[in-house]
Amino acid sequence: MAAQSAIIADRFDRVESDAYDPIDPNGNITINWDFQVFNVEDMSPYTVMVSIHNYQMYRHIEHPGWRLSWNWTGKEVIWNTVGAEATEQGDCSGVGAANARPHCCQRRPVMVDLPPGTPYNRQVANCCRDGVLSSLVQNNLTSTAAFQMVVGEFALATDIDGNKEPEKPWHFDIGVPGVDQPRTPALPASSDDEPAAPIVWCSEHMCPVRVHWHVKVNYRQYWRVKVTVSNYNLVKNYSDWNLVLQHPNLRSLTQLFSFNYKPLVEYGSFNDTGMFWGLRFYNDMLLQDGNVQTEMILEKQSDFTYSGGWAFPRRVYFNGHQCVMPPADQYPRLPNGASALRGSLIAGHCLLLLFFFALV
Incomplete structure (x- = not known):
């Protein structure tokens, strides 16, 4: 039967x-x-x-x-x-x-x-x-x-x-960490021959992945952001990686370069969360000691401002793991003028670095 x-x-x-x-x-x-x-x-x-x-x-x-x-x-x-x-x-x-x-x-x-x-x-x-x-x-x-x-x-x-x-x-x-069981620290069991954490470049943050949000250009009706995801892991490539960003201006994303994009949370005209991932056979693999990057152009809406950290993401996820956000007092202060903004960013004082906290 x-x-x-x-x-x-x-x-x-x-x-x-x-x-x-x-x-x-x-x-x-x-x-x-x-x-x-x-x-x-x-x-x-x-x-x-x-x-x-x-x-x-x-x-x-x-x-x-x-x-x-x-x-x-x-x-x-x-x-x-x-x-x-x-x-x-x-x-x-x-x-x-x-x-x-x-x-x-x-x-x-x-x-x-x-x-x-x-x-x-x-x-x-x-x-x-x-x-x-x-x-x-x-x-x-x-x-x-x-x-x-x-x-x-x-x-x-x-x-x-x-x-x-x-x-x-x-x-x-299913045998997958984080599914059907409480989350535990992401440190695998180790022995004398196996390290308990990924091998990463020595850096200030000592995390295997870093997400860099760079407010790059301020136009009259638009603003431009560059996002770079860097792999500090020396022994692992991330195939089919993805990045999730939460920002209120994503509803007005007008142009994106080199990445795929899809809104995740939509209620009518409301959309503040989007998923980004690489183009097939181009940048869908984040290589060891490498990076992938995109630039996006967003249209300014009535709530647009550079004050109070508004220009930076509310949440960031890499491959499903939530990234650690910098403390509010470490957010760079951005001027509203286009010329002043451009100058301060080029000087390197207005770069927001978002560090991935989990060992993946």
Whole structure:
């Protein structure tokens, strides 16, 4: 018998320190457990398609990727997989013949994605990207992952319509820091041979990523800003990076150079938050000891001012991690005159540096 509908096995909300993200209030990662073929009469192994959907607007899952795990309800075993593999086989000595053991007999299996270049007979659609998932805005074609399994030794359950079906697993975990668990300091476990933090250039801030907001030119009806994102990490490139900025004048963004852009928070004509990311095959990878940069031209509205730090962003996120903002008393004071503004910025006294606080 073939299943006709997907079953949402679990949904994971990203847990941040404030437990709510106003920029992406509905962001989540959803796991679908879709029975494809099963026969409850002879209890032969069933086939299931498992899919992972990243419904987060601007947060993506980076390398080393997702590690999906769950608890079986009975004595289930995984006979075969396509598009992913278990990290351990477990004890399969009591199942099958000596030359035909199951792929995995763990009570709590951990599945990982296969790498690009996997042979076609081991692939399914949306597999084989090393566990990396794009954010929904950046690329909705690569924000989903999937793999297929053949599962045996299962127990039966009754669905809401009274029909018999295999018992579904429970307690899913996506294995991504910051998702479905409280956030902890981003310091990985270390040993004598492995540093506990990224290797970065010696600098005043000692952070792997720096965001630089430069109020560059003041026109009569417009103003121009240059944004530079620098990678101080000496051992890591950031592929498919993204930057989220919150500023009230983004609703009047008229021209942008070298980056993609999409508004994130829109209520009628109100828009103060936007997502920026690189152009494919041009600057979508932030290289070690490198940088990416853009310039934007914004139209001045009635609330425009250079006083009180208004010209600088309210919030900045890099790859989903919130950046530390400088204290208010360190914000440069900007004059309203175009010529005075231009001179003071060139002198280097009006450059706002926003430092990324998390070790990513």
